[in-house]
Amino acid sequence: MTTLLLLLLPSMLFMAGVFALPLARYLWLSFHADSVMTGLVAIPNDGANWNRFLNDLRYWQDLGQTLRFAVASVTLELLLGLAIALLLNQPQRGRALIRTTSLIPWALPTTVMALGWRWIFNTPYGPVNRLFESVFGHSLNALGEPSLAWLTTVYADVWKTTPFVALILLAGLQTIPSDLYEAARLEGAGALTCLKKITLPLLLPYLGLALMFRMAQAFGVFDLIQVMTGGGPASSTESIALYAYWNALRFLDFGYSATIMIGSFIILTMMVAIAWVVIATARRRSVVGAPS
């Protein structure tokens, strides 16, 4: 038993150093005032940070915007990724080439591709605006219009990350044995039945994996938005990560920035817990569901 603990100790220490320590430090900091006003010295402030946090309309607006961005981009990525994975899974010539080239957007650094999209959506010089003008006769202020700006960030994220989702799903598709489809063909199952009864159920773990990876990344989105819109216009694309960054490194208010991070951490954990319960219930129901 002691040997076991001893052997586990290095990795436990590592995990503690990487995860637990920063969390504990931030939790501690969230109960302190630590900003330029205090001379960057942590002074206990009796939960004033948390009071501010709960009443901070900007934060709750940012949380809504972050969720909107995450849900929209991840949904699109999963749908498109599935379609592309199904296409790439068909035996065809040049499949390896298509598979490799389709990964290029994902291989680009986010900052580089976000800069690219910022120029593409630029008004009046970008090609999107030019095209719009030549068709509709007036200009399109994609990055300057709050109702459009968040869609451009979703668009750029979908463009960049769909290949990653497609790759995960393609790996999943390739684990499905072909004789399952052949057995279904003997019964006369069409493509849609096969998709519904074989492909999707067996792909579920991979869809869950892609969903988890992407949701976690999208919830913490920073670089893409920072480069493309800087959170604007009128903070309509600002994400919580961006807001925390502004508080810490622009306003030098480390205490409140820590509060935002810990608050977001709690909210995200609760959302994961709810999702987990829903999935577990659904799974249990499907096991019991069969007649005996």
Added chain:
Amino acid sequence: MTLHLQNVGRCIGNQWIVRHLAFQIGNDECLALVGPSGCGKSTTLRLIAGLDPVSEGSIAIGGHDVTKLTPAERSIGMVFQSYALLPHLSVFENLELGLKIRNVQCKDRSIRIQRVLDLLQLSDRASHRPAQLSGGQRQRVALARALIRDPEVYLLDEPMSNLDAQLREGIRPELRRLVLEQQKPTIYVTHDQHEAMAMANKIAIINHGQILQLDTPINLYKNPNSLFVAQFLGRPQINCLKPSDNQIQAIRPEDLKFDDSGLPCRLLSREWLGNTQLLYLASSEGDLRMIMDPSFECPERLFVRWDPQKAFYFDRETGKRIP
């Protein structure tokens, strides 16, 4: 109902995977396709099922040409080597899916599933998933899915290769009884000659995509038309003597007898097989295998002889039998 193949072949690119397949099997017949891996036996099965397109020739079931029909239109019940059961569905749902796809009424579905579950003693496993079943039970579910269709032809693709040897022997008579009871043409693919002899009343030996010989198991054993067939059937393997005059003489191990005026041999090793013992002998004609009574104490040096009538002669070049 019969299954009739006429000159069937499958070609990919410019290479023939199987060619000149021709046979006819009747209602109460079970034909085993045997051969080394890659010989084309599984392809033959897939051609009959319609999973692969036929490049030449025709396939008829009950007198109707099915060569151009889709798999679903052919009325084929197939058992896959991997069983092809959906892991997320229960036994009941796995059986139900095919009936659903073919729009069988709900009430009718339950009756048919219950009947086949009873037949295969799986009633208490209906709500289990494949992962919760033993290998033998999984195999029975795969068989149940083929039976529930009540098809015109049964195709079994190495249905026992995923089971361990002991279980295989236990299931063999049960499977044979079930298959024969259906009174439908059945094709059984295996690479195991023991299984082929036990299951089928006719065996086709396939090599390089062609049927070398098709006959009853006993005729194949007693009258092989080529060296390949002679070597493929029968364990321990037939003895092949050193070629002379472009001829290879082959003699079954059980036909070797001790005789002081025979060929001088030296004992290399021996294996007890329980009810017999297998002797490995070295001689000027090559190494020989010989079957003996288990209590026999074999000397180091001995002489063996065989009845030339019982030996087979094959052409050294073509491997064909010389009468």
